[in-house]
Amino acid sequence: VxxxxxxxxxxxxxxxxxxxxxxxxxxxxxxxxxxxxxxxxxxxxxxxxxxEPMTGTVAADPASPALIAFTSGTTRDPKGVIHSHQTLSCETRQLLENYPPDRGRQLTA
Incomplete structure (x- = not known):
């Protein structure tokens, strides 16, 4: 957390x-x-x-869990939503397509 x-x-x-x-x-x-x-x-x-920043890359299964995002529980009890590496990769690609790097910095989690 x-x-x-x-x-x-x-x-x-x-x-x-x-x-x-x-x-x-x-x-x-x-x-x-x-x-x-x-x-x-x-x-x-x-x-x-x-x-220092990490150098290189780390192999990961695209379907394996990358992070757990916790919901606020607005409709019921709070819960953790598991996001895979593939999900994060797709989200990043969509952000880059809609908000190219020359338009300013973006942060997503």
């Missing part, structure tokens, strides 16, 4: 009980997932930006 004060943080411990933590990003002391010390495995967002 990378958003501060995400409205459904209380669900995270149950949803992710068996999922190992890879990295926590945010401000120290604000961790509210109930999974241990607030400083444990913490990485500041600024530190991530300071690292």
């Amino acid at each position: 990378t958003a501060r004060e995400f409205g459904r943080m209380q669900f995270q411990p149950d949803l992710c009980a068996d999922v190992p933590i890879v990295a926590l990003v945010g401000d120290p002391g604000e961790r509210s997932d109930g999974r241990g010390d607030p400083g444990e495995q913490y990485e500041a967002f600024e530190d991530l930006l300071a690292d």
